[in-house]
Amino acid sequence: MSRTFVSAALLILLSTPALAQMRGEGVFERSDLNKDGTVTREEFVAARADHFAKLDRNSDGYIDSNDVPERLAKRRKQKGGSDGMAGQFDADGDKKVTKDEFVNGPTKLFDRADTDKDNVLDATELAAAKEAAKAAGDNWRNRKRQ
Ligand SMILES: [Ca+2]
Ligand SMILES: [Ca+2]
Ligand SMILES: [Ca+2]
Structure with missing residues (x-):
C-alpha cells in the first residue's frame, strides 16, 4: 500500500514538466514548430526562446539559481554537475543566463541526437x-531505489 503510494508519487514527480525538461524529454516534440515530424537546428534554436520564458x-x-527548484539543483550536484545552467550557457560568467546566452548557447542535446x-x-x-532520455530516466529511478 505505502509502496504503491511512493511509486505513484514518484511517477507524478517525474512527470512534472521541469524534470522532464531536465532529462531532455519532450524538448524535441515542442521544437517541431511546423509539425512536419522533423526538427531542424533552426527550429530547435527558435523553440529555445519559448523554452527560456518557461x-x-x-x-x-x-x-539563475532562483529559477532552479532546490531538489533539481541538489540532484545536479549529486551527479557531479556544476551549478546547472551556469556552466553550459553562461557565456560571460556572471552566474545568470540571459535569453541571448540561452538561445545562442551550446546545442549539445541537438548535436547528440543528430547522429548523421x-x-x-x-x-x-x-x-x-526519446529512447535514450527514457533509459537515462530509468537508470536514475533504479539507482534511487537501491
Ligand atoms: Ca519541423
Ligand atoms: Ca551571463
Ligand atoms: Ca540528422
Whole structure:
C-alpha cells in the first residue's frame, strides 16, 4: 500500500514538466514548430526562446539559481554537475543566463541526437533520442531505489 503510494508519487514527480525538461524529454516534440515530424537546428534554436520564458520562473529576464527548484539543483550536484545552467550557457560568467546566452548557447542535446550530422532530426533520430532520455530516466529511478 505505502509502496504503491511512493511509486505513484514518484511517477507524478517525474512527470512534472521541469524534470522532464531536465532529462531532455519532450524538448524535441515542442521544437517541431511546423509539425512536419522533423526538427531542424533552426527550429530547435527558435523553440529555445519559448523554452527560456518557461525556465525563467520569476520572469526577471535571467535564469539563475532562483529559477532552479532546490531538489533539481541538489540532484545536479549529486551527479557531479556544476551549478546547472551556469556552466553550459553562461557565456560571460556572471552566474545568470540571459535569453541571448540561452538561445545562442551550446546545442549539445541537438548535436547528440543528430547522429548523421545533417542538422535535421528525422523521425529515426527523434525516436532514438526519446529512447535514450527514457533509459537515462530509468537508470536514475533504479539507482534511487537501491
Ligand atoms: Ca519541423
Ligand atoms: Ca551571463
Ligand atoms: Ca540528422
